Amino acid sequence: MSRSLPPVRASWLGSVPYREAWDLQADLVRELRAGEGTGADTLLLLEHPHVFTLGKAASPSDVLWDEEERSRRDVEVVWSDRGGEATYHGPGQLVGYPVIDLQHLGLTIPQYLEKLELSLIAYLAELGIEAEPGEPGLTGVWRRGEKLAAIGIKLNRSVVSHGFALNLTTDLGYFDGIVPCGHAELRPTSVEAVSRRSVATKAAAQGYARHFAAVFETTLEWVPPAAILARGTPVRT
Numbered sequence: 001m002s003r004s005l006p007p008v009r010a011s012w013l014g015s016v017p018y019r020e021a022w023d024l025q026a027d028l029v030r031e032l033r034a035g036e037g038t039g040a041d042t043l044l045l046l047e048h049p050h051v052f053t054l055g056k057a058a059s060p061s062d063v064l065w066d067e068e069e070r071s072r073r074d075v076e077v078v079w080s081d082r083g084g085e086a087t088y089h090g091p092g093q094l095v096g097y098p099v100i101d102l103q104h105l106g107l108t109i110p111q112y113l114e115k116l117e118l119s120l121i122a123y124l125a126e127l128g129i130e131a132e133p134g135e136p137g138l139t140g141v142w143r144r145g146e147k148l149a150a151i152g153i154k155l156n157r158s159v160v161s162h163g164f165a166l167n168l169t170t171d172l173g174y175f176d177g178i179v180p181c182g183h184a185e186l187r188p189t190s191v192e193a194v195s196r197r198s199v200a201t202k203a204a205a206q207g208y209a210r211h212f213a214a215v216f217e218t219t220l221e222w223v224p225p226a227a228i229l230a231r232g233t234p235v236r237t
Contacts, residue, residue: 007221011228012205013046018078025161028099032159044097045205048089050075052178055084062086065177082162084152086178092169094204103158115215120149122211146189168199
């Protein structure tokens with residue numbers, strides 16, 4: 001496909017609370033839709049402190065731990081505007097939020113989701129892990145029936161936001177506090193659990209980004225967090 005897509009900005013933001021990353025995405029979506037001065041296709045790479053997020057298809061019953069247990073484990077609960085049901089984010093998990101106008105890429109939503117899965121599968125192959133997309137009705141990236149990466153997005157006209165969460169050295173015990181993605185019988189796993197490799201989240205961000213660029217047939221322009229966080233979101237790199 002021939003197109004002249006400007007480079008996608010990419011930035012490693014370190015650890016960012018979920019609500020603040022959510023607000024940042026909303027700002028980027030608005031700027032991109034309006035064509036405002038700093039509006040640009042952007043790939044945010046980060047990790048979150050412990051949080052259970054509930055998408056539009058979620059139910060309160062998807063949270064299994066009571067308030068006392070969540071407080072003991074320092075887990076926040078946030079109702080999100082992304083698609084999907086309940087998931088967990090936390091340390092040792094690479095989160096990617098592409099905020100991109102699909103018209104720039106010439107992609108439909110199904111094509112975008114497929115490429116997002118393929119980019120993660122390609123990165124996992126680099127780590128020596130054979131993974132595959134989910135069966136019909138099951139989004140994300142899987143290995144032998146266990147989920148390595150969750151995917152949930154939001155579409156605002158032609159602009160997508162939210163994205164994926166790839167378990168690296170994630171404490172999988174936190175998934176016991178929810179019904180993951182509405183399927184109690186389907187369990188998560190991690191890069192560390194299947195390969196005994198401990199991959200740092202920042203290193204994974206750099207490694208994954210190469211596959212994102214290759215699969216989406218674009219180039220990435222790395223920018224410092226300050227270039228993205230105009231509103232001063234606290235960042236721990």
